[in-house]
Amino acid sequence: MTHTSSISRRTVTGSALLGTAALLLGAGGRAHAEPRAGAAPRTGTEPRAGADPRARAAAFPAPGDLVPTLPAPTGRHRVGCQPLYLVDDSRRDPWDPAIPVRELMLTVFYPARDVTGLAPAPQMPPQTATWFGLITPHTPLHLPAAGVNWGATRSHAFEGASPLPGRWPVLVHSPGGGDPRGLATSLAEDLASHGAVVLTVDHPGDAAAVEFPDARPYRTDTVRTTVFRGDPRDQPAVARTMIDARIADLHWVLDRLGRAADLPLPRGLAATLDLRRLGVYGHSAGGSAVTEVMYEDRRVRAGINLEGHLDYPPSAPGAAAEPFPVAKHGVDRPLLLLGSEGFDRREELDRSWSAVAAHSDRWVHSARVADADHWTFTDYAAMLPQLQAAGLMTAAERKELIGTVDPTASVPEVRHTVRRFFARHLAGH
Secondary structure, three states, rough: OEHHHHHHHHHHHHHHHHHHHHOOOOOOOOOOOOOOOOOOOOOOOOOOOOOOOOHHOOOOOOOEEOEEEEEEEOOOOOEEEEEEEEEOOOOOOOOOOOOOOEEEEEEEOOOOOOEOOOOOEEEOOOOHHHHHHHHHHHHHOOOOOOOOHHHHHHHEEEOOOOOOOOOOOEEEEEOOOOOOOHHHHHHHHHHHHHHOOOEEEEEEOOOOOOOOOEEEOOEEOOEEOOOOOOOOHOOOHHHOOOOOOOOHHHHHHHHHOOOOOOOOOOOOHHHHHHEEEEEEEEEOOHHHHHHHHHOOOOOEEEEEEEEEOOOOOOOOOOOOOOOOOHHHHHHOEEEEEEEEEEOOHHHHHHHHHHHHHOOOOOEEEEEEEEEOOHHHOOOHHHHHHHHHHHOOOOOOHHHHHHHHOOEEEHHHHHHHHHHEEEEEHOOOO
16 A cells, blocks of 8 residues: 655645654665676777776866755754775776676765864765766766766765764665765765665766776776766666666675674764664666565665666566565555656556556555655755756746746755654654
8 A cells, every 4th residue: 555645845845843752863866877798898989997097087077166055954963974994895886897796985974973073074085076977978868968066065974073972873875876985975874864874875887977086906996987878777787787786786785784883983873873774765777776675675664765666677669677685575664755746757666656656555655845856865966956046947848857846945845754764664663
């Protein structure tokens, strides 16, 4: 059984007021995709990381470039953050056969005790931001090729801050296909400010650009750029590799969290993780992956799918889409399916969402954000209106990505909805 509603500013404001005492948790779609034949393909016409210094210089901001800003967190806690580099030596990289291990980059956001003397961390690492600026104008996103200083945008989290003692629920996030984890910053740090530890996961080879701490013999540059060109949903083999790789990545992250004391976390943070209150959420391909992970891993108590399909696209013209196991069998723990009213793949999305709901009894709830489109669940919700106001993006281009909804409505709506869901379902154990 599914419960469907449309989210408006009025709905969220009212529910937020009713749920204030519980907040938080207590003391896809159009992406970019297709690898070339052979190893380590790269995006469009863009040069490989480390190739031509002039290519990197082309992405450097000019004086006066717009610096987008992110909305501040709404919780009472300051927020700390730290990047994490992890290596799974039991798997080869799914996109490049020359890489004998699976490398991941994450950012952990957490309630902080003290941020004195620290500066806010960047939304994206510097080389990621540079390559993001080079790559995205040549994807279906069609972001401006110049005029934006992506690397200067700051988060509201402080790298290296001392963790606030407590017992915090843990949330793991997977971004949309082709998106770097930095585009999930605003929601992640808002959740942390209300009392949660949030880990955002980059999926190298998939994400637009991933910056690593150093080079390795099998990876001679510190940056890996995406193999995608076009939309993975239109390329069945690519879509399957993308989703299967993400599912494996997330299972491995959950396994590592079970041995948190061995992770390179800020001192004292491992002791604050309450893994009995574990949730997952993801956008687009990330929503697809986290929903299947929730079905497969009973350690996950609740999940949110932000407009991710629950099937593999048809393998041939006229063939039927192949549902994920979660769509065939349903879930027995709380799952929120949160979409946008303007999503252009809504009809095919609804088929897989209806399937999981039909097999899940009372556990599935669905809702839509009014006047919104697919990327309203990312930092674009706040950033693209700033680009439009600066004349760097047309109203039509902005509408295609995030809809017409104003960020003063959409950002609180998404934050409140996600936070309230986890507050309810990850309450004390």
